[in-house]
Amino acid sequence: MRKIVIAIDGFSACGKSSTAKEVASQLGYSYIDSGAMYRAVTLYFHQNYVNIDNSKEIVKAIEEIKISFQFNERRASSETYLNGLNVEEEIRKMYISNKVSEVSAIPEVRRNMVSQQRKLGKKKGVVMDGRDIGSNVFPDAELKIFMKADLAVRAERRQKELLEKDQLIPIPEIEENLLARDKMDSERKENPLIVPEDAYILDSSEITLPEQVEYVLQLATEKMIKYDG
Incomplete structure (x- = not known):
């Protein structure tokens, strides 16, 4: 069947990445975590003391940033590399989460990342998740999903993810971070x-990951049949 582009957008901690990864795996598609790209830029800015109010510094920094993804067979997952270094664990830390929406809102950063994302999806057969994939990066994507979930559910999921990385963050602090990111991303x-x-x-508040994946796969199959015919 003809390959398509599947764009999955939505708020933080709604299960976008987990759903997108599994959908891509089952379809044999490439998975691209656009959020990881912005997190990598945020990490670079943090490590190199880039002034986000200085356009010249931002443009210079972006020119020095190279982001790539490599599949880790042991973990059976794609990992993010920044200028040749594996930064997958570092970019998931809370101090990056607290800054990533601010950095990703910078026009120069966003335009550069969108350009890279479009190149990655040019040949189709891609599942990409983020904040503006269906609305901006791939406005002609054959399948667009928008995910949401209750705040309490999202906070519990994010806390569990952080605990798995040995980071203990109180629920109220996580909720505050999620709400702040929602506001910045939306405005x-x-x-x-x-x-x-x-x-x-797709409201993932009360359904399991397999159910989320099944829902997207069913829609994807319908779209592929439609465009193949």
Whole structure:
């Protein structure tokens, strides 16, 4: 069947990445975590003391950033590399989460990342998750999903993820971070987080990961049959 682009957008900790990874695996598609790209930029800015209010510093820094993904066979997952170094664990830490929405809202950063993302998805057969994939990066994606979930559920999921990385963060602090990111992502001037008109809404509050994956796979199959015919 003809390969398609599957764009999965939504709020933080709704299960976007987990769903996207499994869908890509079952379809034999490439998985691209756009959020990891912005986290990698945030890490670079942090490590190199880039002033996010200085356009010249931002442009210079972006030119020095190379982001790639490599599959880790032992973990059976794709990992993020920044200028040749594996930064997968570091970019998931809370101090990066607290800054990533601010950095990703910078127009120069967003335009550069969007350009890279479009190149990665040019040949189709891609599942990409993020904040503006269906609305901006791939507005013509054959399948668009927008995920959401209750705040309490999202906070519990994020805390569990952090605990698995030996980071103990109180639920109230996580909820504060999620709400702040929601606000910044939804109100930024450059490609804000919105629900694309032709997106399917997936509320993951009370359904399991396998159910989320099955829902997306069913829609994907329908789309592939449609476009193949």
